[in-house]
Amino acid sequence: MSKSARQKQRIAALEEKLQALESGHEAKQRDTNYYVSKGRAVRRIVSLFDSIEDLIIENDRRCENDDSDEGATLDQECLQIRFIALTHALPWLDCKASDMEYNEYSQMLKKLRQGADATRGDDTSKLKNFVAGWVNRELKPTPLVDPDDKNCRSFINDACGKLLCPTELDWNDSNIRTRIRDRADGYVVTEMSWPAFLYENYTANLDNLEEGIFKSKLLVHAFKAIFMSPSSAKEVSCDGNGANIIKNNRCARNSKVKTHLQFALSSVTSWRSIDGDFDYIPFWQTIVDFFERPPG
DNA sequence: AGTTGCCTATATACCCCATT
DNA sequence: AATGGGGTATATAGGCAACT
Incomplete structure (x- = not known):
């Protein structure tokens, strides 16, 4: 039962690899591995538990609200503090994210998270x-x-x-x-x-x-x-x-x-x-x- | 040669959801 | 409510290559 699930995972991983090879984008593969390694630090430096998405979402929320901090809950304060830690740890993240397709972007976040959790x-x-x-x-x-x-x-x-x-x-x-x-x-x-x-x-x-x-x-x-x-x-x-x-x-x-x-x-x-x-x-x-x- | 960080593989636990 | 599928998270072991 769980065996077939595992095999499917394996297949999925191989297909991903195959696709990367076929499309001749080994660079892309390198990129994703690069993100995994960059993500390694965040559980140590930024936050032990929060997802990177949550931090970014909180920051977006603030930007939309014209940066007004009033009314932010304690939780939101914490998220923001960690978002800032995140921007220090991965300074390139913001500008990189802005010129990415959504797919590419969520791929990147996924890899970052994998690196973080692995560490x-x-x-x-x-x-x-x-x-x-x-x-x-x-x-x-x-x-x-x-x-x-x-x-x-x-x-x-x-x-x-x-x-x-x-x-x-x-x-x-x-x-x-x-x-x-x-x-x-x-x-x-x-x-x-x-x-x-x-x-x-x-x-x-x-x-x-x-x-x-x-x-x-x-x-x-x-x-x-x-x-x-x-x-x-x-x-x-x-x-x-x-x-x-x-x-x-x-x-x-x-x-x-x-x-x-x-x-x-x-x-x-x-x-x-x-x-x-x-x-x-x-x-x-x-x-x-x-x-x-x-x-x- | 020992240390170290990073990576992969595997088992297991957990959660969500549709179906029975 | 119980079941089973699909997906994800976690625990753990082991391997590898770079570095000192």
Whole structure:
């Protein structure tokens, strides 16, 4: 059943190729691949989840309305901010789009999206492995976290559970632990609370939730793995330079790094993306807000 | 030679829709 | 409501070529 579907996909892909060859437009083929590679960055730099179309549509809407920002909803504000990030990431996009046929245009967007999603997939799978190593090295759980298997993670595993545990709950209390695991009333973990892995030393100051936030070693590992290189992530080690890296980056590439970081954050959690109560999109959005909105 | 980014292939899950 | 087709998204593994 799904086999025939797959074969059809394959056929479609081959026909596309054939057409490109027959029409002698190898250049066109190159073009589409070019767009895939250009799209790779957007999930990292622009937005983890929004479709490129949505961003463009929001901008169009504004242009039609004579740029008047009044009455824009919060969501629309966010879209616009990301549209601007998009124009920085792909400066050629606007003028290229204007002299394209609709078909060509939507082809291009499709390829951009493919590149974007592919990269996100690469990153999550990378992290799936690395996170296991980092957690094992730092927390030395028994049993160790299996790099190839996510089913044994989440709250089942003591180390993972500790990291995922909401800051306002105490993972060391075995009663609380079992309640979280049973998803008892009031102990269901959702995207509404900050997990411990965001904080320096994995503990938050409940009187000041901003203290040490986004400074955990695990996060810096993840950040480096994604935005620098996998091997450089190993070198974070224990010299406390993690915070500095974030700080420097924040100064150096202000607007982008925000989104960079959020991606790293969400990705760390993605080891348990199968689980039900936790919705990643609002979680990510909250983190974006944290950086983009003035304090308060 | 090891690292890295990019690409391809495959299985699976999910969503939409028409038909039964 | 259930089924099945068609399409798309996601997870994951593995390969390849460029670079250091």
